[in-house]
Amino acid sequence: MTSRFVIANWKMNPQTEAEAIDLFSATRDAAKSASSVTVVVAPPFPFLSQIENRFGLANAEMRNEAKIHLGAQDLFWERDGAYTGEVSGVMEKNIGVTYVIVGHSERRRMLAENDEMVAKKLKKALELGLVPILCIGENERPGGEIPERVGEELKSAVLGLEPSMLGRIIIAYEPVWAIGSGIPDTPEDMLGAAIYIRKILTEMFNQDLATQVPILYGGSVNSANVSSFFTETSDQVAGVLVGGASLCPEEISTIITIVDRLAV
Numbered sequence: 001m002t003s004r005f006v007i008a009n010w011k012m013n014p015q016t017e018a019e020a021i022d023l024f025s026a027t028r029d030a031a032k033s034a035s036s037v038t039v040v041v042a043p044p045f046p047f048l049s050q051i052e053n054r055f056g057l058a059n060a061e062m063r064n065e066a067k068i069h070l071g072a073q074d075l076f077w078e079r080d081g082a083y084t085g086e087v088s089g090v091m092e093k094n095i096g097v098t099y100v101i102v103g104h105s106e107r108r109r110m111l112a113e114n115d116e117m118v119a120k121k122l123k124k125a126l127e128l129g130l131v132p133i134l135c136i137g138e139n140e141r142p143g144g145e146i147p148e149r150v151g152e153e154l155k156s157a158v159l160g161l162e163p164s165m166l167g168r169i170i171i172a173y174e175p176v177w178a179i180g181s182g183i184p185d186t187p188e189d190m191l192g193a194a195i196y197i198r199k200i201l202t203e204m205f206n207q208d209l210a211t212q213v214p215i216l217y218g219g220s221v222n223s224a225n226v227s228s229f230f231t232e233t234s235d236q237v238a239g240v241l242v243g244g245a246s247l248c249p250e251e252i253s254t255i256i257t258i259v260d261r262l263a264v
């Protein structure tokens with residue numbers, strides 16, 4: 001594997017434009033010094049255009065030069081219309097967003113986002129040419145086995161996709177119990193989850209495609225544990241989705257540097 005992903009999901013942080021610009025700037029500096037990492041930052045909606053205005057990421061050349069991309073934390077499944085409070089992928093695209101998180105567990109749990117809604121969002125993102133980062137993961141891990149719910153979330157989201165579309169998505173395996181808990185999954189169990197996901201994709205599509213889809217790990221990733229997900233899981237894990245630690249400039253910079261070193 002030659003290229004890996006670090007996705008920074010800021011969630012509902014920080015509170016001011018000045019803080020957002022500073023945090024983005026530090027993340028961008030780390031991304032610039034890395035050679036084999038694609039860095040995506042997903043700030044809250046109000047900061048997307050402020051960051052784009054400051055850093056010019058609507059321009060593909062600027063994105064590539066800075067080695068950093070803008071991500072949105074969600075999108076709505078319609079292009080426009082009477083949907084109070086929603087944000088469309090078209091608007092996101094128009095301000096330089098290239099990646100979008102779909103089906104994050106916080107939205108599934110707290111905002112009742114169900115499998116059907118996630119599937120519609122995933123398809124809309126693909127239709128608009130955004131790269132969806134599809135989040136799946138179980139609420140509880142009773143034993144060593146990956147609960148079937150993970151498979152259900154995956155199947156319902158990708159059902160009916162053209163094979164060429166599957167090749168454009170990223171999957172983030174995020175066990176809900178590991179998110180924000182300070183207790184990450186073990187690299188062994190993450191490896192098991194990645195194999196399970198690829199098995200389902202092989203059954204639904206084909207092995208070549210299933211092997212190509214990047215699978216990321218998310219849930220309490222920090223600079224102290226990030227390397228374990230790569231050294232012990234070889235080529236199965238293509239990167240990490242980082243929440244809390246992405247809000248600390250030193251942490252996210254170190255994570256980017258470590259992932260870059262391991263990718264070479």
Ligand code: PGA
Nearest residue numbers: 179180219220242243244
């Ligand atoms: P965390 O969040 O790194 O704070 O656990 C990850 C996520 O929710 O994407």
